[in-house]
Amino acid sequence: xxxxxxxxxxxxxxxxxxxxxxxxxxxxxxxxxxxxxxxxxxxxxxxxxxxxxxxxxxxxxxxxxxxxxxxxxxxxxxxxxxxxxxxxxxxxxxxxxxxxxxxxxxxxxxxxxxxxxxxxxxxxxxxxxxxxxxxxxxxxxxxxxxxxxxxxxxxxxxxxxxxxxxxxxxxxxxxxxxxxxxxxxxxxxxxxxxxxxxxxxxxxxxxxxxxxxxxxxxxxxxxxxxxxxxxxxxxxxxxxxxxxxxxxxxxxxxxxxxxxxxxxxxxxxxxxxxxxxxxxxxxxxxxxxxxxxxxxxxxxxxxxxxxxxxxxxxxxxxxxxxxxxxxxxxxxxxxxxxxxxxxxxxxxxxxxxxxxxxxxxxxxxx
Amino acid sequence: xxxxxxxxxxxxxxxxxxxxxxxxxxxxxxxxxxxxxxxxxxxxxxxxxxxxxxxxxxxxxxxxxxxxxxxxxxxxxxxxxxxxxxxxxxxxxxxxxxxxxxxxxxxxxxxxxxxxxxxxx
Numbered sequence: 001x002x003x004x005x006x007x008x009x010x011x012x013x014x015x016x017x018x019x020x021x022x023x024x025x026x027x028x029x030x031x032x033x034x035x036x037x038x039x040x041x042x043x044x045x046x047x048x049x050x051x052x053x054x055x056x057x058x059x060x061x062x063x064x065x066x067x068x069x070x071x072x073x074x075x076x077x078x079x080x081x082x083x084x085x086x087x088x089x090x091x092x093x094x095x096x097x098x099x100x101x102x103x104x105x106x107x108x109x110x111x112x113x114x115x116x117x118x119x120x121x122x123x124x125x126x127x128x129x130x131x132x133x134x135x136x137x138x139x140x141x142x143x144x145x146x147x148x149x150x151x152x153x154x155x156x157x158x159x160x161x162x163x164x165x166x167x168x169x170x171x172x173x174x175x176x177x178x179x180x181x182x183x184x185x186x187x188x189x190x191x192x193x194x195x196x197x198x199x200x201x202x203x204x205x206x207x208x209x210x211x212x213x214x215x216x217x218x219x220x221x222x223x224x225x226x227x228x229x230x231x232x233x234x235x236x237x238x239x240x241x242x243x244x245x246x247x248x249x250x251x252x253x254x255x256x257x258x259x260x261x262x263x264x265x266x267x268x269x270x271x272x273x274x275x276x277x278x279x280x281x282x283x284x285x286x287x288x289x290x291x292x293x294x295x296x297x298x299x300x301x302x303x304x305x306x307x308x309x310x311x312x313x314x315x316x317x318x319x320x321x322x323x324x325x326x327x328x329x330x331x332x333x334x335x336x337x338x339x340x341x342x343x344x345x346x347x348x349x350x351x352x353x354x355x356x357x358x359x360x361x362x363x364x365x366x
Numbered sequence: 367x368x369x370x371x372x373x374x375x376x377x378x379x380x381x382x383x384x385x386x387x388x389x390x391x392x393x394x395x396x397x398x399x400x401x402x403x404x405x406x407x408x409x410x411x412x413x414x415x416x417x418x419x420x421x422x423x424x425x426x427x428x429x430x431x432x433x434x435x436x437x438x439x440x441x442x443x444x445x446x447x448x449x450x451x452x453x454x455x456x457x458x459x460x461x462x463x464x465x466x467x468x469x470x471x472x473x474x475x476x477x478x479x480x481x482x483x484x485x486x487x
Binding site: 131 | 375376377380381382383386407408410411414415419420421428429430431432433434435436437438439441455456458
């Protein structure tokens with residue numbers, strides 16, 4: 001079979017997109033990697049903690065180091081990376097409509113498309129939530145770890161999942177005080193290692209607790225929290241006032257499915273993975289066989305799983321265009337899947353694993 | 367409101383990231399006032415470092431600053447070099463950049479100047 005000369009367009013240069021592009025380029029397939037941001041790496045560069053997993057999963061390596069490794073590899077391979085480039089839509093037969101520097105628009109006739117658009121942090125609405133000083137945990141993390149500025153001095157973290165505890169600890173490393181971490185559920189949500197570390201640092205955790213309101217004239221001056229009952233209704237006379245200037249929201253993420261939706265990929269709702277997401281099979285192929293998804297858009301997980309999903313998509317796309325033998329594709333896919341399986345172990349991993357299995361079941365039957 | 371230098375601070379030393387690397391400085395203008403920014407950083411962080419507490423006011427006069435920090439939510443939009451609705455969290459600073467708080471949907475100052483220029487010709 002004569003390999004296609006048309007390129008694969010990979011959208012999003014985060015961990016998933018970078019790995020997809022790397023696999024394609026290694027197989028000799030033409031690939032264009034687009035990202036709307038001025039810098040590649042997605043959200044990897046704000047991850048300054050060490051990753052979990054085994055050595056093959058870069059365990060013990062910090063997120064930004066992984067980002068630098070991937071960038072070096074893509075540079076060495078000579079991947080066509082187009083930054084400040086937004087994909088705004090698709091034409092017939094997988095034509096990708098891109099806008100460069102918000103001024104020049106052009107169309108790429110793509111053979112395959114891999115959408116690795118990532119996710120958006122969830123919001124939480126409460127009285128005063130639009131006040132300056134209320135922000136997502138990821139926003140605070142970007143400010144302190146990438147741009148090196150502290151958004152405030154004293155922080156209330158809403159949400160005790162991994163993002164909440166990790167960012168709370170990183171805020172302390174950056175010089176802020178964390179007044180408390182609150183959690184609406186009766187149990188804490190993050191990995192024990194991260195949770196214990198911040199508890200040892202003296203930060204109080206309040207479970208079955210929610211935020212009632214943020215108060216302040218032109219910015220946050222205090223937060224009011226209260227206990228909630230088993231139906232998540234605030235209990236009278238349990239209110240506490242915390243003197244904070246910053247409230248960080250860490251209540252989960254939602255896959256950024258806009259582009260996949262525009263492209264006509266069918267969706268399904270999976271609450272464990274963050275909501276609506278494109279149905280895909282075990283090769284990350286969507287219901288449109290020429291369009292793949294990888295990373296958080298295919299269900300909220302972690303950077304390490306996003307990288308492996310990117311590889312799966314890149315490997316399969318390369319094979320489907322005639323750049324790889326079936327044998328090589330199968331063996332590479334098998335190796336990647338093994339690493340992915342190892343990353344989805346443990347109580348948190350298993351929940352994601354079974355949810356992913358459900359998606360793949362739908363994806364195989366379409 | 368609202369520029370209290372105490373509210374925010376540059377993180378000069380960091381236990382994991384080390385000392386803040388030195389970088390080229392650029393001068394930007396916030397509401398006419400000159401501010402120093404780090405080359406390559408977005409407008410958002412330069413303003414946070416300068417202690418700017420409000421980035422814009424809604425039509426109803428309510429203050430807004432930033433929310434997602436990665437270009438998704440448009441909470442941080444301001445008027446930049448005469449263009450309203452610019453996401454300051456994903457727009458890099460440039461020497462001489464003029465940044466103003468946006469009120470409501472803001473207005474196009476660039477166009478008006480050009481129109482005025484054309485009319486003069």
